[in-house]
Amino acid sequence: MKYIRVTKENIEKEHICCAISSNKDIQVISKKNWLKERFDDGLVFLKSIERGKCFIEYIPAENAWNPIIAEGYMYIDCLWVAGSFKGNGYSTDLLNACIEDSKAKGKKGICILSAAKKKPFLADPKFLKYKGFTVCDEADNGIQLWYLPFSLDAAKPEFKECAKHPHIEQTGYVLYYTNQCPFNAKYVPMLLEVAKEREVPFQAIRLETKEEAQNAPTPVTTYALFYNGEYLTNEQMNDKRFIKLLDGMEK
Template sequence: MEIITVTKDNLEKEHICCAISNNNDCQVSAKKSWLAERFDDGLVFKKGDVRGKCFIEYIPAEKAWAPIIAEGYMYIDCFWVSGQFKGQGNSNLLLEECIRDSKEKGKKGLVVLSSKKKMPYLSDPKYLKYKGFELADKAEPFYELLYLPFEKGATRPCFKDNAKSPKIDEQGFVLYYAYQCPYTAKYVPLIEAVASEKGVPLKTVRFETTEQAQNAPAPFTSYGLFFNGEYVTNEILTEKKFEKIIEEKFQK
């Protein structure tokens, strides 16, 4: 498999792997717009020369849309190899390319958001720890910040205080999200429609700047749902899954 680096120059023609290929689809256009704005911050998007989910996306940690402190590190936004591309060494190939590139840029190491066990939309902790990543910090209810230092004695990254215990003051459902994940462009409006139909209070807040995301109340800034101040999930919800959560919360 050959690796393609997506840039401003080829962004429009390249398939970005994690959403459907039609550039007119709201998911694709939202993600590509988000990427285009991040390239000047040093974001790198590398993918296999295939049409599918086989890519790694990373950015200098100082510019990451994540509430972390990891000066001098490279932050992996998303690392996804799925389906027919698994079991062929493609994950290793992409990670090795990220390591090589990051070392060339003088970075201290890599840092990535994961969890105690494999969770939707988060990097697989079992694979990462097998590749040498270590635990840097924890945040409630299940988040782990993993890091791969390139040299002994490298500063240990950590979560910012605002994200260590995800809670907010507002009542009802509150959803924080970003177009870093293209699926939000499709699924956020769908659950907004469900909430409106059922008369359920739902406030949605889209992060539009790096600063906003770095001061988020939860570690995963692509999607974070709260209810009456308490953290509910990072999983990007379908209509049926949101309806189930509504039923559960209002039965209590």
């Protein structure tokens, strides 16, 4: 498999959004705009030359859109290999590319979000363990920060205090999200519409800056849904999934 690095110079012609094919899709537009604004912060987006979900996205941890303390580390936003690409070693290829690049840039190691058991849109803990990662911190909601240090004396990354105990004061449904995930551009408005039709209190808070994301009340900032102050899930939902959730909460 050959890989290509997406940059400011080639992003308009490159396919970057999972299985979404059209550059006119609001999800593609949203994601590409987000990436363009992150390249100057050191973000790297490496993908297969084939169309599909096979890519890694990483950034110096100081510029990550997550409430972590990981000075000198590289943070992996997303490592995604799916569908027909699975089982061919592409995850290892992409991870190794990140490791080599991070070492060349003098980083102390790399870190990434996961959980004790596989959660949607988070790294597979079995894969991370196999590759030598270990858990360095864990929030009350089970979201874990894993790291792979390049030296034995490297300090362990950790969550900021605001993210260790995910809880908010607002009642009703509150969604924190960013445009890092392309699906949000399509599905968040759907949830708002469902909530309006069902007369359910729902607030969508889009984190628009690095500083906002780094001080969010949740380890996962791409998508974090709360209900009456308590954390529910990081799984992106369409209208049908949200209706199912609402029906279950009403029972």
